[in-house]
Structures are given as C-alpha cells and as structure tokens.
Amino acid sequence: LGAGLASFVGLFVWWLLSVVLAILAWPLTSRLFRWLPDRGLAFSRLVGWLFTGYLAYLLGFAFNHALTSLLAWGVLGGLGYYLYKQRRSEQLAFLEANSGLIFIYEAAFLALFVVWCLVRMKHPNIEGQEKFMDFAFLNSILRDSHMPPADPWLAGPHNYINYYYFGYFLNASFARLTFITPDIAYNLAVSNNFALC
Numbered sequence: 001l002g003a004g005l006a007s008f009v010g011l012f013v014w015w016l017l018s019v020v021l022a023i024l025a026w027p028l029t030s031r032l033f034r035w036l037p038d039r040g041l042a043f044s045r046l047v048g049w050l051f052t053g054y055l056a057y058l059l060g061f062a063f064n065h066a067l068t069s070l071l072a073w074g075v076l077g078g079l080g081y082y083l084y085k086q087r088r089s090e091q092l093a094f095l096e097a098n099s100g101l102i103f104i105y106e107a108a109f110l111a112l113f114v115v116w117c118l119v120r121m122k123h124p125n126i127e128g129q130e131k132f133m134d135f136a137f138l139n140s141i142l143r144d145s146h147m148p149p150a151d152p153w154l155a156g157p158h159n160y161i162n163y164y165y166f167g168y169f170l171n172a173s174f175a176r177l178t179f180i181t182p183d184i185a186y187n188l189a190v191s192n193n194f195a196l197c
Helices: 002-032 041-060 066-086 088-097 099-122 131-143 166-178 182-196
Strands: none
Touching (some): 002 088, 002 099, 002 166, 041 066, 041 166, 041 182, 066 088
16 A cells, blocks of 8 residues: 555656646747747647756766756746746737647646556566666666766776666656655656657
C-alpha cells in the first residue's frame, strides 16, 4: 500500500509540476510559434522542458544540483513574465478565447500520462532491454555534482558517460524538483516522454 500510494502521489506531483512548467513557458512559446493557429500552445510544456533542461545542463558543468534546475526555472519564469507583460492584454484575450483548446490539450496530455503510468505500475520493474542502462545513467546524473556525469560502468576519475545522455539529463533535472525517489521517477519519466510525444 505504501509503494502504491507513493506512486500515485508521485504521479500527481509530476503532473502538477509539468503544468507549472507549461504555464511558465507559454509566453515564450506564444512568441516562438506566433504563426501557428494555437500560437504553439500545444508545445508550451515541451518548450519549457527543453529550455529549463538545456539551461540546467549548461549550468551543470559548474554545479549540478536541484538548485541548478530551480535557477533554470527561475530564468524561464523571469523571461516568461517579461514577455507576458509586453503583450498582456493580447495574451489574456487569446487564452480566454481558447480555453476549450487548453482543456483539450491538457486532458489529452493527462490521459496519455496516466494511461502509461498505469502500464508502468502493472510492471514497474526496471528490467529487460536497455532499462538497466537507462536507470544507471539517470542515477549517475542525479548523483554527480557536475557535468559530464560519471560512467556508471567504469570506475575512475576520467571515465564519463560516452553516450547520448541529454534525454536522461532532461528527466533527471525535472525529477530533482519533485523529490521523488529515482525508481519511481524513472517510471514517471517514461510515462512523461510517452505523453509528450
């Protein structure tokens, strides 16, 4: 019961934080995709994910910690606020006129996220295919105090992950802010990636 409750709490916390990220990224997204009919509303969560993740990654070469991720979110929030203030009435009018579309986008994301969380809850073990490697990379990024992260398979001071790990970093930098244990965060990240796609 305890593990199941932790999974459901983790699911809610992860989703709620991703909603906050989408809200912070909306002013930037509306500027980047102003030529689309929905002004990139569907991409706001993904833009926020990439913006904060990439900034946290760059900052991670000096200091890789939850504060790094929080600082990246602060930069996105500041930029979003600045862009929002420039066109406040226009953006509010657009959001009010498209409230149904916002509901559809959010309901679609939430449905896909919850469905895949239920799939992972049915078989939460991190086994088979490359899941061991995925989990090892995620843990290495979560543990290391700077980038590049240590190779989880090779010991030594100069053995870094020699592989594409930015996707793992995106999930790790987000997971840090949720304070969810890595095993649950791994399954939530898989579900989040499914829903984002």
